[in-house]
Amino acid sequence: MATELPKQYDPHEAQPKWLQFWTEHGYFHSRPDPNREPFCIVIPPPNVTGALHMGHALNNTLQDILIRWRRMQGYNTLWMPGIDHAGIATQAVVERRIRDEEKKTRHDIGRDELVCRIWKWKDQYESRILRQLRELGCSADWSRTRFTLDPICARAVRHTFFKMFQDGLIFRGKRLVNWDTALQTAVADDEIFHETVKGGFWTFRYPVKDSPNEFIRFSTTRPETMLGDTAVAVHPDDARYKHLIGKFVTIPLVNRDIPIIADPLLVDPTLGTGAVKVTPAHDANDYASGQRNKLPMINILNPDGTLNENGGPYQGLDRLVARERVVEDMEKLGLFEGREDREIDLAHSDRSKTPIEPYLSDQWFVKMADLAQTAMDAVTDGRVQFHPARYAKTYLDWLGEKRDWCISRQLWWGHRIPIWYARCSEAQLKKAFAGRTDVTWRLDEENAQWLICALDDSAMDAQGLQSLDLQRDPDVLDTWFSSALWPHSTLGWPGPALPDQPPGPQNPDWQSMRYYYPTSVLVTSRDIITLWVARMVITGLYNVGQAPFHHVYIHPKILDGFGEGMSKSKGNGIDPLDIIERYGTDALRFGMAHVATETQDSRMPVANVCPHCGTLVPVKQEHLSMRTRKITCPSCKKPFRPGGPWPADDPELPTAKQASERFELGRNFANKLWNAARFILMNLDGYKPGAIRVQDLPIEDRWILSRLATTAAAMTDQLEGYHFAEAARSIYDFTWSEFCDWYIEMAKGRLARSAGEGRSAAQRVLVGVLDGILRLVQPIMPFVAESLWQALGEAAFERGVPNPDPASESVMIAPWPTYPAEFHDAAMEHRIARMQELVRAVREVRNRYGITDSRTPLNVFVRANATVANDLTSLDPFIKLLAGVGTLACGPDAKKPPQAATSVSPEFESYVSLQGLIDVPAEKKRLEKQLSEKQKHLQGAQAKLQNASFVGKAPAEVVQQQRELVTELGNQIRVIEENLRELQDG
RNA sequence: GGGCGCUUAGCUCAGUUGGCUAGAGCACCAGCUCGACACGCUGGGGGUCACAGGUUCAAGUCCUGUAGCGCCCACCA
Secondary structure (H helix, E strand, O other): OOOOOOOOOOHHHHHHHHHHHHHHHOOOOOOOOOOOOEEEEEOOOOEOOOOOOHHHHHHHHHHHHHHHHHHHOOOEEEEEOEEEOOHHHHHHHHHHHHHHHHOOOHHHHOHHHHHHHHHHHHHHHHHHHHHHHHHOOOOOOHHHOEEOOOHHHHHHHHHHHHHHHHOOOEEEEEEEEEEEOOOOEEEOHHHEEEEEEEEEEEEEEEEEOOOOOOEEEEEEOOHHHHHHOOEEEEOOOOOOOHHHOOOEEEEOOOOEEEEEEEOOOOOOOOOOOOEEEEOOOOOHHHHHHHHHHOOOOOOOEOOOOEEOHHHHHHOOOEHHHHHHHHHHHHHHOOOEEEEEEEEEEEEEEOOOOOEEEEEEEEEEEEOOHHHHHHHHHHHHOOOOEEEOOOHHHHHHHHHHHOOOEEOEEOOOOOOEOOEEEEOOOHHHHHHHOOOOOOEEEEEEOOOOEEEEEEOOHHHHOOOOOHHHOOEEOOOEEOHHHHHOOHHHHOOOOOOOOOOOOOOEOOEOOHHHHHHHOOEEEEEEEHHHHHHHHHHHHHHHHHHOOOOOEEEEEEEOOEEEOOOOEOOOOOOOOOOHHHHHHHHOHHHHHHHHHHHOOOOOOEEEOOEEEOOOOOOEEEOOHHHHHOOOOOEEOOOOOOEEEOOOOOOOOOOOOOEOEEEOHHHHHHHHHHHHHHHHHHHHHHOOOOOOOOOOOHHHOOHHHHHHHHHHHHHHHHHHHHHHOOOHHHHHHHHHHHHHHHHHHHHHHHHHHHHHOOOOHHHHHHHHHHHHHHHHHHHHHOOOOHHHHHHHHHHHHHHOOEEOOOOOEEOOOOHHHOOOOOOOHHHOOHHHHHHHHHHHHHHHHHHHHHHHHOOOOOOOOEEEEEEOOHHHHHHHHHOHHHHHHHHOEEEEEEEOOOOOOOOEEEEEOOOOEEEEEOOOOOOHHHHHHHHHHHHHHHHHHHHHHHHHHHOHHHHHHOOHHHHHHHHHHHHHHHHHHHHHHHHHHHHHHO
16 A cells, blocks of 8 residues: 555645656756757746846746746757846846945945955855746756856857957947936936926027028027037928028027038927927937937037036036026027926936936947848748747838947946957057957057957956057947857857867857757747847847757736736836745745646736744735835734835835645645645555556546547647646646546446456556646646655556556656547547536536435436437446446336426436426426527527528538527427426426 | 727626637635645536727627726826
8 A cells, every 4th residue: 555645735845856856867958969969948048137036937837837847758858047137137137235234325335346256246146146047947968057158158248249349340330328427427227217207398590501581499408518510400391491402501609600401200290380490419419400400419428427628618617507697698698589388308317317428439339230130030931930920010111211230338347358459550450460360450440440349358458558558448248249149159169169078167168059940939028029139130140150049938917816917116026935935935936837728828916925823915006106115914913015026125024925826726735736746656556557448448438548648749739839827728628637636536337346367457557647737747847746656656656548567756857748539539428528418407407406315316307319329338337436326217208207307418418307396387487597698599590591691602501500509409499398288287 | 189009797807820619816695614725625607808880701809980997108388
């Protein structure tokens, strides 16, 4: 007798145990093996910014499902894990901490110290993130874990940059950035917030040159920028200004002449004065217009927000002071027309909270025209496929713009731009770098300097370079530059640095690159299709010549209970660890698979668990919008802090854990599975493995094996197509609604007999089906699957249908189930379906009349044709067992007893003897309602048949179906009428 | 403003190429401690499939429009 399992599945007992077991057995590792086909996924590397959230749980669960499934299918699966340094986000988090804790800015502590602090932060959060991923059960090859700043990734970054620089794909150009004048740094778009402030809206006029008394009127919210104006634009069709196009106006304060140009994109003639001053260096639209019209760009600002030498008489003044002076001076000149108050939506820096100035600066770019085209081709010709396919449009539309990619960032955390500047003669360079292939240079004519690109920093440490007066570029690369290389950099591109040395952290393993690249599928969310997916394809094609993956699966987003995306700033996230703690990892994973549907993002209402009394307190919308930090429990009246991803604990208040009932489904399923297995294990006395032959099996066995085979095949298809929700539903429905609800119940009869062929066969089938279920569920719920696999191994080591095999040492490495074609048996499925219908009908009658004690047998009469009657009679023991039937009379002439309730089925009529218990008025009412519904349905169905165009156009079998439906409905109505009549008579 | 989606039971969601009485889980109602499971079992109630048109023998499903919601991109002199 096998050791009996506890009544409930305990995930917290199972999880650490199997995690350790899998790790010790090395199941997560993968190494190149030419005899096996690889299946490889590279993880979208989480940011080191902080802990993982629900989106990560979803993303990684789905990847793990694919990896675990393909591993069982026999592929050599590699899941490459890693972390992203996430330049801006990480630096901002660490800077904020330093500011909060030490009241210092990054300029106070310096570049080296800041980078050092961020590395410490990175170490701490990297291990936390990796731990979370492990706890999620992710079967990644942890020994290969990469970080986007580690030496191997850095080498790939350098090679790519160097190659692109040599190919002329990397160039230096001007670009407007968001300038924070307080911190004197550029900030990223996602680091700014918009706030409505009170401002002015001034209207001025410029005198038209060579046309006395003619002026052109314009308005602005930033009068000081007129010092940087290089044109006035009007709409080409605007009758008021048409004659002025091509003439000049004079900016009076600096006495500069600028042209009047026509720009239909910049100017909307119905707004304001219809004329727009153009300041290309300090406004994004004007910048675009300046590029279109080849206007000069005049930068009037110093980094600190004061005016520079281009500000003429206003040089040195703060821009806001200059604004007032400009207005005063224009007024003195009689060119000021008025000012109105206006609410202005102004961009502010997240960090300094001061207004952002658009600021023109030198940046590095990747030329996209040709690169983007190669990436578009890879998708249009099908080398890379999106699932769902519609996301290809997002990708193609974005790449189609072919906008140059700005890759420099004014940050300290990241890959340094490998560029040095030198002002010297080329002869000096040639001499200094004679014979060197790891250094290349190009002349920057505009600034009269050399741009030197080095493949490695050490190249610039050589002796004799002092005379060159090298200046290194202070910027770092856009984080996406290193992320774009992720699929091939992690696999070892560009090959070993030290070919004779063994692979290691400094020396990549070239075999992996050749074996696993291109990877199989990328699993990610739709918001980084452009930022990341497109760029990976670009660099993959550029560096390796092959796109980095064959498939891109885009999964839905998890929203909060109110339909909004989760984000740290909204405070509406859910910590996966809370869910794991409350429901178990399998429940979390099942829940994730279950929400991964084709079309729709999924809402996840969440509740706080009161840390004092355990009451579930649903999160309300106002808790989020007001950033509520304290909630009073409605039950015990004690205060607590709502759960979620908060930056730090609050020492004053206990923090609530979070719960969401959406994970009960998975928890309950794991427990159901556990108990089904528990029941089977309790009934395995005398189990002997043996082959089964479906032809020899009774109906119920053939039925469940047919259903099992269908389910396994369906799940395979569903996973192939990335239909995770359907796959989860398939195994759930099969296990619960077919195996547990019907098959196990039917098998109880045979098990109860202590010995004999019947019992033995039932054991084999029960064990064989359970074995299949555990394999099928393993990718989704690996922990409960492993627990039961091991328990089953003790009681039934050799098992399986049709032929038993010794169990593998882990369900993780068991083969993915496929079953012989003869398992599919439509006839058996049909017979059991008919029986289920009858059982349900009898149960319904029992419930309706309150005869729920199954020991009170009901006598059932079924009128049906001979075939159906035979089928049902053959299942007589089950009908008796499952519905508490005493005698079953079945046949074409089954006589209806007096005072009977009926249930109407498409294929047969059943009559249940109720021994005088009928509630006549209630029964009458029920039948009348049923009658009117059936009559309505019949009318509709008949009308359809009489319609000539239906009979003419529809396929013959459909028309035939319709005829059968009408006949059937007619029969049913006749039966109901008959019953109703008898009820009235009786 | 452009693009992509979404709107089905009180809640969260399924619903294949149009085709038999629109499904599930939770919640609700009634009844069950019967030897796997109360994280359970049996049965039940509950839906004008956002709205308005159209195509079709037939529309939750296809088309057009309207409203609301979400996301991405662009932009707001």
